[in-house]
Amino acid sequence: MKLVNFYREQQLCLGVMTERGMLDVSSRFDMDRLLTAGEQEVQAIKAYAEGLIHSGDVQFLHEEQIRYAPCVPNSRKIICIGLNYRRHAEESGMNPPEEPLLFSKFSNALAAHKEDIELPAESRQVDYEAELGIVIGRKVRNISKEDALSAVFGYCCTNDLSARDLQFRSSQWLLGKSCDGFAPCGPYLVTAEEVPSPNKLEIRTLVNGEVRQSSNTSDMIFHCDEIISYISRHMTLEPGDLILTGTPEGVVMGLPESERVWLRDGDTVTVEIEGLGSLTNRLVKP
Numbered sequence: 001m002k003l004v005n006f007y008r009e010q011q012l013c014l015g016v017m018t019e020r021g022m023l024d025v026s027s028r029f030d031m032d033r034l035l036t037a038g039e040q041e042v043q044a045i046k047a048y049a050e051g052l053i054h055s056g057d058v059q060f061l062h063e064e065q066i067r068y069a070p071c072v073p074n075s076r077k078i079i080c081i082g083l084n085y086r087r088h089a090e091e092s093g094m095n096p097p098e099e100p101l102l103f104s105k106f107s108n109a110l111a112a113h114k115e116d117i118e119l120p121a122e123s124r125q126v127d128y129e130a131e132l133g134i135v136i137g138r139k140v141r142n143i144s145k146e147d148a149l150s151a152v153f154g155y156c157c158t159n160d161l162s163a164r165d166l167q168f169r170s171s172q173w174l175l176g177k178s179c180d181g182f183a184p185c186g187p188y189l190v191t192a193e194e195v196p197s198p199n200k201l202e203i204r205t206l207v208n209g210e211v212r213q214s215s216n217t218s219d220m221i222f223h224c225d226e227i228i229s230y231i232s233r234h235m236t237l238e239p240g241d242l243i244l245t246g247t248p249e250g251v252v253m254g255l256p257e258s259e260r261v262w263l264r265d266g267d268t269v270t271v272e273i274e275g276l277g278s279l280t281n282r283l284v285k286p
Helices: 031-037 039-055 086-091 224-232
Strands: 002-008 011-018 021-024 078-082 101-105 116-118 130-136 152-159 183-191 202-207 210-216 242-244 268-273 277-284
Touching: 002 021, 002 031, 011 031, 011 039, 021 039, 031 039, 130 202, 130 224, 130 268, 152 268, 152 277, 183 242, 183 277, 224 242
Parallel strands: 078 242, 116 277
Antiparallel strands: 002 011, 002 183, 011 021, 078 101, 130 152, 130 242, 152 183, 202 210, 202 268, 268 277
16 A cells, blocks of 8 residues: 655645545544554555545545655654665775664655755755665564564655765764755655565666666665664664665765766756655755
8 A cells, every 4th residue: 555645735634545546535544643553554544445436436636736745754763774785885985884884864854755855055965865765663672583574564765865075074974964855755655565575676766867876675785674673672663763774876975086976956866666656856956
């Protein structure tokens, strides 16, 4: 099931994306309740959507009518994994980490599909990073690798936008990673049963229509189950927590300095992940 957060005027609403368009189900359901209520609520929303379709008395919203919101608008934690693709570590000239390398973003970084994102005024080196996003669906602590995927509510496309000149001002990456709008996610949150093998997905980035990254989540050093288990050994994961699982090779920073063309005003970046849709944002000057 593909779930959509969207705005009707200023109100946050929930929809279900179908082949015929999006169904507004916000009169009965909302994302926060869905994330915390578990499988029973997921089945309830499926049955409700199917009932609306079969009734024939339903109006579908189409792409041009939807003002998207971030697919997980109220994440308490946004946890990112650095250098988690083998070929990305190689292009960065760094050794693959022996344990998952964790850093964080804050909720101010969340952005929606089709939302314009301002380039930071103090940065001249903004980079894209296509990443598979994991959304946690139940509270877990010390969960095993074998059980870890059972804690997943769903998956989404994310873009770990990075201001490299700010990121490497110190040993702490936060300044270049959590600028406003630097964690777009969406357009959908795809429930876990539709993604049985999250480490077998094609992933790519296009900038102004040109393919810049093209890989597969199988190239991850630490797979999704390992990541969830590892994080849960150090902190409790809760419904709605968003994990960005790392980016493949092809980022601007991985190119020789003479070939680096950083993101500029007017550039359009699209992240595509097999089965999860396409997330597009335009970069604009401040």
